[in-house]
Amino acid sequence: MTDRPTTGTHPLDHLVLPTGSLEVARARLAALGFVVAPTGIHPFGTENCCVFLADGTYLEPLAIGNEQAAIDATAAGNVFVARDRLYRDSRGDEGFSAVVLGTDNADTDHARFVDAGLSAGDTLSFSRAFTDTSGKSDTASFKLAFAATRGAPDAFLFACQRINAPKVDRAALQAHANGASGILEVVAVSDQPTEQSRLVSVAVNDPADAKDGAFLLPNATLSVLDPKSFTARFGIPAGSSTKLRFAAIVFAVRSIDAASSLLAANAIQHDIAGADIVVRPASGQGAAFIFREIQ
Known part of the structure; x- marks a missing residue:
């Protein structure tokens, strides 16, 4: 634990x-x-x-x-x-x-x-x-x-x-069919990412300045991106204007091919962004889910 x-x-x-x-x-x-x-x-x-x-x-x-x-x-x-x-x-x-x-x-x-x-x-x-x-x-x-x-x-x-x-x-x-074993990153969107970094810094108890909007927690990364950067990274809209909104979760999986095959078999629409599988939010899934293969 x-x-x-x-x-x-x-x-x-x-x-x-x-x-x-x-x-x-x-x-x-x-x-x-x-x-x-x-x-x-x-x-x-x-x-x-x-x-x-x-x-x-x-x-x-x-x-x-x-x-x-x-x-x-x-x-x-x-x-x-x-x-x-x-x-x-x-x-x-x-x-x-x-x-x-x-x-x-x-x-x-x-x-x-x-x-x-x-x-x-x-x-x-x-x-x-x-x-x-x-x-x-x-x-x-x-x-x-x-x-x-x-x-x-x-x-x-x-x-x-x-x-x-x-x-x-x-x-x-914890035995997930998609091979997910953990959370690598949580991504937030903000129209004012620099201003919101103070909240995240205090909450996570890290006084250091975030590097490129990313706070390195002991077991994951917490990133705050502006809407343009979010869309450029994941290929999906950032949504309406917001001071701060959590928008995406990046999961570690054993095999991208296996995860993709499962999503296809279950008729889950997904896109490829670089080495990531991106599943857009849907009813019952309130954030973008990103699946990334970790060796």
Whole structure:
């Protein structure tokens, strides 16, 4: 499992991808060759169906399971649910709202965010049940600290402290037919990439200047590109104007040929950009998925 230090640059933990329907997300992700975990229920109205990767990172497709509970949670100051609603009001129910960093002390991160004027609100502690594919259950407990730029509803970041990590076997959940083994890079788009770099720098706990907009985390790269650079790199539109929006995920796969064959067999439209396979966003897949062969 990925280490989650308080000091030094934080590692990537997971990515939050809002969706209007977990059923649609589950079907889309399965067609892309991913194994999707059983539905997880949060105690504040949201629910997920995660995709776990062998490098310890994961995707969290997120839907509203109980609208009234989500409304009540927002009114009570739950930043996670409030930011999800803010994103959906701005971008719709399908997308990529948050990058989550690993930490072993969310309170320390919260204090840093407050000092920097980038806190998105109070910390959040919660627990939920977790079940693996064999039916074995455990309880997962977390504490979150949130960072965001004012007036930027399309993206936020948060530090996630795992108070109790489920002791369940995820091997079956990580055996993806497309050969994906981890996340190499997360790519954001911004009309003001230099200005947004401060938010990312504080969130990932890296005071160094990003090189060409890229922050080197211990286990992945987090890049912030202007729209023109994004389109030039991946061959797809960057979308409408935004202060900051997470737009693409680059996955490591064992074989580009095998991944391409699977996508073709499942009637998933895809393009080739250099050595990458590019799959544009779709319902249930809120970001561009890029598959890259790693030897």
